[in-house]
Amino acid sequence: MFIVTVIPIGKAIGVDELSYFSAITPPLGSIIEVLVRKKKLLGIVQNIEPVKSQKGAIKRASFVLKKTDISESFNIFNPLYIEGLRIAAGFFATTLGALTYATCNKKLFAELLKYKVDENKINSNELRKKETYDKINEQWIFGGLQDRCKKYSELFLSKKNSLRKTFVVVCPSISHAKTVHAILTELIKKAKDTAHQTHNIALLAGPLSSKKITAILEKEYSIFVITGSYTGFPFARLNKNINIRNEVQFIIEEPDSLQYNSIQRPHINVAIIAKMIGGTYNDTVIFGSILNTKNPAENSFSKLQKSQIAYQKKDDKDGVVPYQLISQDIISRIEKIKKGKVFILGNRLGLATHVVCRDCTSSVTCNECGNLVKLYGAKNTTDRSHNTFMCHACGAKRDAHESCDQCGSWNLKAFGVGIEKIFEEVKKVLPQFDAFVASGEEIKNETWLAKWRTSTKAILVGTPAVLDAIYTDHAIHGTEIEYIVVSSFSQLINAPIHNSTEEALKILLKIDELSPFTLQIIDKKSNDNEIAKKLTNVELLLKESTADKKMLGYAPFGTIIMIEVAESKFAKNKLLFQILDILEDWKPTTFPMNNKIGNLHINRVVLKLPLSDWNENEQNENLKNALLSLPQSVSIKINPQSLIS
Numbered sequence: 001m002f003i004v005t006v007i008p009i010g011k012a013i014g015v016d017e018l019s020y021f022s023a024i025t026p027p028l029g030s031i032i033e034v035l036v037r038k039k040k041l042l043g044i045v046q047n048i049e050p051v052k053s054q055k056g057a058i059k060r061a062s063f064v065l066k067k068t069d070i071s072e073s074f075n076i077f078n079p080l081y082i083e084g085l086r087i088a089a090g091f092f093a094t095t096l097g098a099l100t101y102a103t104c105n106k107k108l109f110a111e112l113l114k115y116k117v118d119e120n121k122i123n124s125n126e127l128r129k130k131e132t133y134d135k136i137n138e139q140w141i142f143g144g145l146q147d148r149c150k151k152y153s154e155l156f157l158s159k160k161n162s163l164r165k166t167f168v169v170v171c172p173s174i175s176h177a178k179t180v181h182a183i184l185t186e187l188i189k190k191a192k193d194t195a196h197q198t199h200n201i202a203l204l205a206g207p208l209s210s211k212k213i214t215a216i217l218e219k220e221y222s223i224f225v226i227t228g229s230y231t232g233f234p235f236a237r238l239n240k241n242i243n244i245r246n247e248v249q250f251i252i253e254e255p256d257s258l259q260y261n262s263i264q265r266p267h268i269n270v271a272i273i274a275k276m277i278g279g280t281y282n283d284t285v286i287f288g289s290i291l292n293t294k295n296p297a298e299n300s301f302s303k304l305q306k307s308q309i310a311y312q313k314k315d316d317k318d319g320v321v322p323y324q325l326i327s328q329d330i331i332s333r334i335e336k337i338k339k340g341k342v343f344i345l346g347n348r349l350g351l352a353t354h355v356v357c358r359d360c361t362s363s364v365t366c367n368e369c370g371n372l373v374k375l376y377g378a379k380n381t382t383d384r385s386h387n388t389f390m391c392h393a394c395g396a397k398r399d400a401h402e403s404c405d406q407c408g409s410w411n412l413k414a415f416g417v418g419i420e421k422i423f424e425e426v427k428k429v430l431p432q433f434d435a436f437v438a439s440g441e442e443i444k445n446e447t448w449l450a451k452w453r454t455s456t457k458a459i460l461v462g463t464p465a466v467l468d469a470i471y472t473d474h475a476i477h478g479t480e481i482e483y484i485v486v487s488s489f490s491q492l493i494n495a496p497i498h499n500s501t502e503e504a505l506k507i508l509l510k511i512d513e514l515s516p517f518t519l520q521i522i523d524k525k526s527n528d529n530e531i532a533k534k535l536t537n538v539e540l541l542l543k544e545s546t547a548d549k550k551m552l553g554y555a556p557f558g559t560i561i562m563i564e565v566a567e568s569k570f571a572k573n574k575l576l577f578q579i580l581d582i583l584e585d586w587k588p589t590t591f592p593m594n595n596k597i598g599n600l601h602i603n604r605v606v607l608k609l610p611l612s613d614w615n616e617n618e619q620n621e622n623l624k625n626a627l628l629s630l631p632q633s634v635s636i637k638i639n640p641q642s643l644i645s
Contacts, residue, residue: 084277250278
């Protein structure tokens with residue numbers, strides 16, 4: 001009889017390991033079925049010990065071991081991949097099972113279980129544990145996406161790598177992965193392969209059918225272009241290609257992108273996980289970015305000149321020209337376009353971002369959670385009686401036809417500019433153009449994109465997510481854009497996240513690859529051109545951003561851990577006080593968010609650690625164990641982008 005230790009694979013299991021009695025010894029790293037709280041789950045076999053050697057521990061245990069019947073086991077993942085996940089689980093203060101569940105697409109996992117692996121054919125490289133994962137060398141490749149992909153393809157085709165390495169290109173979004181795949185496919189097709197080998201590139205992004213997954217599984221690939229939920233795919237043992245090659249080289253595209261962060265628990269960052277997995281296979285991980293942070297002076301905007309910065313003046317008592325959503329200067333430039341496409345970038349959704357009562361100055365908030373709401377118009381109509389308020393924190397919607405809940409006044413004023421408001425203005429001032437509006441929701445349905453592509457004279461209003469979609473369209477279909485307008489650049493650069501400057505500059509550099517563009521800057525002072533001056537000195541902007549991070553203790557100068565606690569008002573912050581006691585040694589600070597989710601009130605606890613490498617510091621093991629001991633209802637974020645959202 002043996003004691004089998006299993007890591008349960010599932011969401012919010014709450015424990016990293018479970019132990020069972022078993023008469024059978026499945027291979028280490030194999031997948032077996034176990035019973036957890038009367039529910040069947042899959043688990044990874046972590047350890048096997050004879051009962052005789054553990055008699056003392058069994059007697060001292062505060063729980064009773066159950067027996068599990070192991071009828072079948074599966075060998076799916078390469079042990080080095082599991083080792084990389086284990087390191088990442090420590091960083092994000094979560095369990096290995098929860099991380100495996102989050103990084104392996106559920107449909108893919110089901111397909112993997114249909115395959116069986118002959119243990120005798122496992123490559124010895126799988127069993128080689130790399131001990132230097134904490135000393136990963138970072139190699140950076142900067143430039144536009146076309147230039148970066150050209151350098152990647154040169155790596156793929158070199159004699160040194162062609163037969164020896166498998167490449168995994170990790171991307172922050174589906175549209176980014178599609179763009180990278182399209183560019184690489186074309187480059188490799190045109191290139192002369194000196195090794196006389198066919199390079200197959202697998203694209204694993206977005207929803208894939210079981211049939212498509214099966215087709216990919218049964219083919220040999222040397223290059224994988226993937227997004228987060230497919231991280232585990234290239235490391236499935238059944239994949240012949242991984243088993244015959246000596247090295248796996250990770251390339252992580254735009255590692256600082258916000259799109260790598262997961263919204264649901266566990267709160268992870270796929271780029272960090274990919275780096276840790278890559279470090280178990282190879283001493284070097286390659287990073288690609290459009291923004292050169294190592295040598296900021298090399299960043300420039302070739303298609304933006306001073307004449308293409310349009311200033312909008314707010315109304316004031318001195319009689320300045322009345323404010324327009326789209327400046328007259330920009331309207332005049334667009335009107336000169338006889339044939340072609342225009343993209344107007346807005347950073348906010350809806351008609352307005354903030355609604356205030358003019359009589360008592362109260363803001364309109366969500367009835368469910370207390371956050372500010374945004375004003376949305378009804379689709380396919382300009383009838384304002386169909387407008388709605390929507391909360392982006394909890395998703396609650398309600399009719400916008402209401403009075404102030406504080407003073408009863410009907411004098412509500414909408415502030416801020418969303419893409420729907422810009423869209424309405426476009427239809428009014430530029431009726432000769434076909435007008436389209438899209439946000440992240442519409443990206444899933446590409447019908448609007450096809451219509452915009454086939455239109456000979458069109459204007460598209462959208463968010464940064466839509467910019468990614470048209471960038472993909474440009475790469476795959478060659479769609480040209482005559483002119484781009486960045487509406488209210490200050491909204492981009494002043495977003496409430498710690499790397500807003502870097503994100504705004506990346507957007508501008510991406511636009512600069514596509515088309516000539518104009519920045520619309522809204523200022524209260526007629527001679528205020530501070531932002532425009534800074535854009536001519538990207539190095540200064542990045543230095544200021546770095547200084548801010550250093551002062552606040554953000555990565556890479558420190559580690560911030562944010563713990564979100566949701567409790568009923570009747571609990572009187574009981575759980576919050578328990579957590580503060582558990583974390584007392586690390587000097588936690590707390591602040592109420594003055595919001596709620598349903599009947600639950602939200603508080604946040606923040607820990608600031610002086611070291612950024614907290615995952616590699618043995619002194620932090622006690623803190624990790626303390627975080628893992630917290631209830632499953634608690635949300636833990638390591639180095640969150642913002643402390644207020």
